[in-house]
Structure formats: C-alpha cells, structure tokens
Amino acid sequence: xxxxxxxxxxxxxxxxxxxxxxxxxxxxxxxxxxxxxxxxxxxxxxxxxxxxxxxxxxxxxxxxxxxxxxxxxxxxxxxxxxxxxxxxxxxxxxxxxxxxxxxxxxxxxxxxxxxxxxxxxxxxxxxxxxxxxxxxxxxxxxxxxxxxxxxx
Numbered sequence: 001x002x003x004x005x006x007x008x009x010x011x012x013x014x015x016x017x018x019x020x021x022x023x024x025x026x027x028x029x030x031x032x033x034x035x036x037x038x039x040x041x042x043x044x045x046x047x048x049x050x051x052x053x054x055x056x057x058x059x060x061x062x063x064x065x066x067x068x069x070x071x072x073x074x075x076x077x078x079x080x081x082x083x084x085x086x087x088x089x090x091x092x093x094x095x096x097x098x099x100x101x102x103x104x105x106x107x108x109x110x111x112x113x114x115x116x117x118x119x120x121x122x123x124x125x126x127x128x129x130x131x132x133x134x135x136x137x138x139x140x141x142x143x144x145x146x147x148x149x150x151x152x
Contacts, residue, residue: 007072008046010126015119022106023099028052028092034075041084042103044076050096055089056135063089066135077131079103080110080124 008016026045028034034045037057045052052075055063066088069075075098078086084103110117 008074008123009072011119011123015116018109018113018116019101019106019120020099022101022109024101026098026100028096028098030092030094032092032096034090034092035086036089037086039086041076041079041086044074044079044101044103044106045098046101047071047073047075048097048099050098051093052096052098053091053093054131055091056087057089067131068093074124074127076103077124077128080107080121 008019011019023046025048028050034052035041035043047069049071052069053065054067054069054075055065057063075090076086078084080103106120110120
C-alpha cells in the first residue's frame with residue numbers, strides 16, 4: 001500500500017476556498033487522455049470520482065503506469081513551474097468526474113496573493129516530492145533486475 005499524497009483538503013480552508021472558486025466540473029470517459037508528455041500545461045484537475053493513471057514514455061518500453069490518482073488528488077503539476085510542459089501523460093482509467101482549473105488564472109492569483117501563492121506552492125511541492133518517490137519505486141519495480149540487491 002502506497003502512502004497518500006497530500007490532497008486538496010490539506011490546503012488551509014481560506015486558500016482551498018479561493019482555489020475552488022476557479023473550479024469547473026468536467027467528465028472524462030474511460031480511456032480519455034487528459035494530457036500528453038511535453039504538452040503545454042494549460043489546465044489541471046482534482047479528481048472527484050474515478051481514477052486517473054499517470055504514465056511516462058520509456059524508450060523501447062512504451063509508457064508504463066507510474067501512479068494511479070483518485071478522489072481529492074491533483075492531476076497535473078507542470079502548470080505551476082516554467083516552462084509549463086507536462087512531464088508525464090495522464091489517462092482516465094475509469095469514468096472520471098473532476099474539478100478542472102485554468103492554470104493561467106490560478107498562477108496569476110498565486111503572484112498577486114502571497115499567502116495563497118505560498119500555500120499552493122507548498123501543497124504542489126509536497127505532491128511533487130511524493131510523486132518523485134512513487135515514480136522511483138515504480139521504475140525500480142519495473143526495471144531493476146530481480147535479485148540485484150536494489151531495495152526500494
């Protein structure tokens with residue numbers, strides 16, 4: 001069982017409410033692609049229901065699933081950090097209902113409201129650190145030679 005990433009509920013209430021003011025309800029069918037690796041990150045999502053998989057292109061190996069995101073989890077991290085290019089792909093594993101956010105609008109508020117910006121950067125940074133660890137473990141599971149002594 002993996003440790004849980006920080007969910008939107010970890011944002012302080014006043015900042016979470018400001019963020020949610022930007023939310024639009026969206027729906028994805030199973031198999032819909034939310035974004036592709038190296039695509040410009042114009043939007044991000046918070047999962048309400050269903051599951052979204054993150055994948056990474058591995059030359060000669062296809063695009064293995066790195067992580068599965070569920071209720072309350074953030075889909076998309078690259079919208080906050082220049083050059084705003086997606087570092088993975090994302091696909092609806094099941095039918096998904098989500099909150100969708102305009103990245104430019106949220107970044108603008110982050111710049112003009114220091115408290116909000118600090119809270120959002122801390123939240124997304126915490127998720128980024130978690131995802132790096134999950135990705136490392138997953139790639140070791142997929143590609144480390146069995147019996148190599150490499151421990152996750």
